[in-house]
Amino acid sequence: MIQFDNVGMRYGMGSEVLKDISFDLKPGSLHFLTGASGAGKTSLLKLMYLAHRPSRGTIRMFNEDVGAAARKDLPNLRRKIGVVFQDFRLLDHLTAVENVAMPLWISGGMGGEIEEHVEELLTWVGLKHRMKSRPPTLSGGEKQRVAIARAVIKRPDLLLADEPTGNVDPAIAKRIMHLFVELNKLGTTTVIATHDMGLVEKVGADRLHLHDGRLHTLRPGEEPPEAAFTGFGDSALDRAEYGPRDPEAMPEDQPAGDIRPGEGA
Numbered sequence: 235m236i237q238f239d240n241v242g243m244r245y246g247m248g249s250e251v252l253k254d255i256s257f258d259l260k261p262g263s264l265h266f267l268t269g270a271s272g273a274g275k276t277s278l279l280k281l282m283y284l285a286h287r288p289s290r291g292t293i294r295m296f297n298e299d300v301g302a303a304a305r306k307d308l309p310n311l312r313r314k315i316g317v318v319f320q321d322f323r324l325l326d327h328l329t330a331v332e333n334v335a336m337p338l339w340i341s342g343g344m345g346g347e348i349e350e351h352v353e354e355l356l357t358w359v360g361l362k363h364r365m366k367s368r369p370p371t372l373s374g375g376e377k378q379r380v381a382i383a384r385a386v387i388k389r390p391d392l393l394l395a396d397e398p399t400g401n402v403d404p405a406i407a408k409r410i411m412h413l414f415v416e417l418n419k420l421g422t423t424t425v426i427a428t429h430d431m432g433l434v435e436k437v438g439a440d441r442l443h444l445h446d447g448r449l450h451t452l453r454p455g456e457e458p459p460e461a462a463f464t465g466f467g468d469s470a471l472d473r474a475e476y477g478p479r480d481p482e483a484m485p486e487d488q489p490a491g492d493i494r495p496g497e498g499a
């Protein structure tokens with residue numbers, strides 16, 4: 235479904251923010267995308283949404299070399315993708331219902347059936363009372379839920395979500411995750427960028443983990459390479475801070491009283 239082969243990405247003339255990225259996501263898989271702030275999660279999602287071109291390497295999606303796709307072909311490819319960006323990208327002059335119905339209207343749907351379907355989804359994400367509200371009057375968490383409903387309404391082939399539970403309370407976060415997992419079970423390939431490690435552990439899916447612009451694929455429970463703690467190394471700094479690890483190694487002329495805790499306090 236998505237194959238990256240030695241992909242690099244840069245903004246303008248800057249240095250690469252993503253380097254040598256290679257992976258192959260199977261159709262119908264669910265992956266979390268993790269990494270520290272600034273590690274490149276949003277940038278990777280932008281490549282997958284075809285909103286940014288790679289500076290090198292090959293990207294194949296939906297059996298096409300999309301990295302080289304003509305600009306005129308991009309809207310058609312993007313229609314297969316549901317996306318939740320951190321800035322939501324809602325249309326301010328439309329109500330919540332109209333924003334969510336938009337992908338269905340674009341693909342030719344109309345009538346009361348759409349409205350019923352949209353209302354059911356907005357009720358599920360806890361927005362029954364905000365159906366007719368426009369984005370400027372909604373809170374951040376409410377806008378996020380409208381964006382999520384819009385992303386999933388058409389059961390896309392691919393769902394990309396950037397911090398989809400970042401602005402909502404735990405009960406709503408659980409509902410949103412339930413929605414994503416159910417959609418994934420119906421066949422939608424799903425990539426969710428998140429800092430919420432509780433969520434990652436609970437769902438137990440594989441991770442695409444970014445560190446310094448490079449990608450590591452992790453199985454559930456596997457720690458990323460940068461998590462290995464090396465702080466108790468035998469460096470001069472450690473010895474100064476904690477004292478020697480082996481008491482026998484203590485220099486004979488060092489008075490023991492200097493390092494014994496509690497005495498004389």
Ligand SMILES: Nc1ncnc2c1ncn2[C@@H]1O[C@H](COP(=O)(O)OP(=O)(O)OP(=O)(O)O)[C@@H](O)[C@H]1O
Nearest residue numbers: 245246248251269270271272273274275276277278
């Ligand atoms: N439009 C841009 N122009 C130039 N540099 C950018 C742009 N957007 C992001 N960057 C840089 O690219 C790097 C990766 O940013 P990105 O937003 O992809 O990280 P992230 O992992 O999504 O971070 P966060 O968890 O904070 O959302 C960062 O160093 C960032 O400063």
